[in-house]
Amino acid sequence: MTDGCPETFLVMKDNQAPSPSAFTNFATPNGMARFHSILPLAALIVACTSATSSTHMAEQTPAPTTHGNNPYYSRTDTAPLHVSDAEWKRILPDSVFEVARHANTERAFTGKYWNFEGLGTYYCAVCGNALFRSDAKFASSCGWPSFYQALRPTSVRYKEDHSYGMDRTEVLCGRCGSHLGHIFDDGPPPTGKRFCMNSIVLDFVPEGGK
Numbered sequence: 001m002t003d004g005c006p007e008t009f010l011v012m013k014d015n016q017a018p019s020p021s022a023f024t025n026f027a028t029p030n031g032m033a034r035f036h037s038i039l040p041l042a043a044l045i046v047a048c049t050s051a052t053s054s055t056h057m058a059e060q061t062p063a064p065t066t067h068g069n070n071p072y073y074s075r076t077d078t079a080p081l082h083v084s085d086a087e088w089k090r091i092l093p094d095s096v097f098e099v100a101r102h103a104n105t106e107r108a109f110t111g112k113y114w115n116f117e118g119l120g121t122y123y124c125a126v127c128g129n130a131l132f133r134s135d136a137k138f139a140s141s142c143g144w145p146s147f148y149q150a151l152r153p154t155s156v157r158y159k160e161d162h163s164y165g166m167d168r169t170e171v172l173c174g175r176c177g178s179h180l181g182h183i184f185d186d187g188p189p190p191t192g193k194r195f196c197m198n199s200i201v202l203d204f205v206p207e208g209g210k
């Protein structure tokens with residue numbers, strides 16, 4: 001198994017219905033529910049290809065995360081941030097914190113950008129760092145927003161990830177170090193890369209938007 005979209009831990013929003021019988025629900029005290037696979041890993045991992053998806057594209061721009069109480073958020077400052085998890089925990093919505101700082105993964109086909117085609121720029125929802133341009137986004141069947149290259153080489157950093165018995169490369173925000181997703185070698189030309197990202201740690205700003 002060399003292909004694969006993210007982890008076996010899946011982040012659920014409170015208002016999301018559990019997926020069918022493949023999962024067992026373990027509610028946690030903070031209201032976040034985690035789902036652990038009771039099936040072989042192979043059954044969890046959706047084959048991800050760069051083939052054109054037949055999915056319907058969202059028509060409206062999803063609302064970005066609000067940042068009113070986040071003093072570190074800036075779409076112009078590229079200086080690296082060194083902020084403790086305790087501080088991020090205080091600032092970020094729980095759903096963003098769990099993905100960004102605990103490397104959890106949102107469920108496939110549930111994020112706000114997996115099938116979104118708007119023209120513009122994707123920023124880190126934690127710190128505002130510019131990450132991807134929409135022209136590098138492609139329709140992937142894996143259920144997570146997928147890009148073939150980052151906006152700048154320094155937009156992201158990489159880290160080896162051997163969790164869950166898999167050898168993968170984790171993608172981190174180049175400014176704040178938050179977990180964004182993973183990168184795979186089955187993307188389309190010209191790079192052949194697939195940045196498999198979590199929607200919840202991305203903010204999309206349309207062309208000419210603020």
Ligand SMILES: [Zn+2]
Pocket residue numbers: 124125126127128129173174175176177178
């Ligand atoms: Zn960031």
